[in-house]
Amino acid sequence: MNQLAKLRALLNEELPAILLTGAPNRQYATDARIDEGMCLILPDACIFLTDSRYTEAAERAMAGTGRVECVDRGHTYSQRINAALEARGIDAVGVEEEQLTHGEFDRLTKKLNARLIPCQARADGLRAVKEPWEQARLRRAQERTDAVFSEMLGIIRPGMTEKELEAELIYRLYRAGAEGLSFPPIVVSGPNTSMPHGVAGQRVLQEGDFVTMDFGLILEGYCSDMTRTVALGYATDQMRLVYDTVLRAQKAGIAATRAGKTGAQIDAAARDVIDRAGFGAYFGHSYGHSLGIEVHESPNCAPSCAQPIPAGAVCSAEPGIYLPGKFGVRIEDVVIFRDDGCENITGSPKELLIL
Numbered sequence: 001m002n003q004l005a006k007l008r009a010l011l012n013e014e015l016p017a018i019l020l021t022g023a024p025n026r027q028y029a030t031d032a033r034i035d036e037g038m039c040l041i042l043p044d045a046c047i048f049l050t051d052s053r054y055t056e057a058a059e060r061a062m063a064g065t066g067r068v069e070c071v072d073r074g075h076t077y078s079q080r081i082n083a084a085l086e087a088r089g090i091d092a093v094g095v096e097e098e099q100l101t102h103g104e105f106d107r108l109t110k111k112l113n114a115r116l117i118p119c120q121a122r123a124d125g126l127r128a129v130k131e132p133w134e135q136a137r138l139r140r141a142q143e144r145t146d147a148v149f150s151e152m153l154g155i156i157r158p159g160m161t162e163k164e165l166e167a168e169l170i171y172r173l174y175r176a177g178a179e180g181l182s183f184p185p186i187v188v189s190g191p192n193t194s195m196p197h198g199v200a201g202q203r204v205l206q207e208g209d210f211v212t213m214d215f216g217l218i219l220e221g222y223c224s225d226m227t228r229t230v231a232l233g234y235a236t237d238q239m240r241l242v243y244d245t246v247l248r249a250q251k252a253g254i255a256a257t258r259a260g261k262t263g264a265q266i267d268a269a270a271r272d273v274i275d276r277a278g279f280g281a282y283f284g285h286s287y288g289h290s291l292g293i294e295v296h297e298s299p300n301c302a303p304s305c306a307q308p309i310p311a312g313a314v315c316s317a318e319p320g321i322y323l324p325g326k327f328g329v330r331i332e333d334v335v336i337f338r339d340d341g342c343e344n345i346t347g348s349p350k351e352l353l354i355l
């Protein structure tokens with residue numbers, strides 16, 4: 001079933017139409033990556049509303065999926081939406097409540113001749129299972145990301161700053177074909193590696209440092225995401241112990257991953273390894289998150305996630321240990337859930353690399 005058909009299958013008497021205002025679900029419905037617009041899903045039509053800056057690109061992207069209507073001063077979004085709803089006798093429309101500001105919600109409420117029905121979770125929920133063609137895009141995005149990591153291994157050296165390393169990384173991601181970055185990369189070194197989402201600064205890399213890089217690119221509209229921690233010059237026994245514990249935890253999580261397991265069970269498989277090694281207090285975040293059109297989607301592999309994860313879900317596997325003031329280690333791969341296990345689409349080496 002194509003994505004538009006899946007969205008249409010959500011329509012019923014209570015939810016006779018859906019208005020997608022957020023870029024991720026607009027892309028999901030149409031595969032059009034257009035910065036501004038709204039997409040109206042109707043039982044018999046899909047209308048992409050945008051202004052003249054984007055109409056040509058939208059028409060190309062929408063070929064065969066639906067039609068594009070241009071909005072301007074004489075034909076506003078609300079006028080066009082009202083016309084489409086009234087022509088079909090529809091008096092209610094689903095909206096993405098998480099994608100609307102309070103002001104936007106108020107304006108839509110006033111201007112549309114239809115009741116607004118929050119339906120974000122239903123629309124987002126469709127994206128949990130990735131179709132084979134989506135999985136292929138995610139694999140291609142990760143392949144390019146792995147290639148960039150391999151290039152970076154030849155670049156990281158004592159004497160350069162975190163900022164310089166960050167710039168080298170971003171340059172290479174774009175040179176590898178990135179349409180954008182999945183998120184601003186995390187590049188931290190030495191004691192800064194104990195901050196899971198630290199920001200690159202002017203610190204100079206030195207021998208005996210861990211360097212953590214967490215990064216991803218967008219290719220064909222889909223995000224990659226990976227983390228590797230490498231050592232410069234040498235690693236102390238404590239660094240090796242922590243690295244080995246994180247790697248064993250990640251492998252235990254991946255070994256426990258298959259469709260039907262809950263996010264909590266998978267998180268626990270990895271967390272147990274870290275707990276038993278005595279570092280439980282230093283693994284504060286969740287084991288993994290889904291990713292696709294956005295780098296953070298649902299379902300998650302976290303202690304609070306009691307829902308079984310379906311085959312075709314694509315999640316990160318990223319345990320970490322962070323010792324404040326000392327150092328931290330995180331290793332992140334991305335896996336696709338299968339009925340009999342999972343497919344790891346991250347190809348970069350995971351044994352401790354000392355550069």
Ligand code: ZN
Pocket residue numbers: 214215225226227332
């Ligand atoms: Zn990441």
Ligand code: ZN
Pocket residue numbers: 225289316318332
């Ligand atoms: Zn991640």
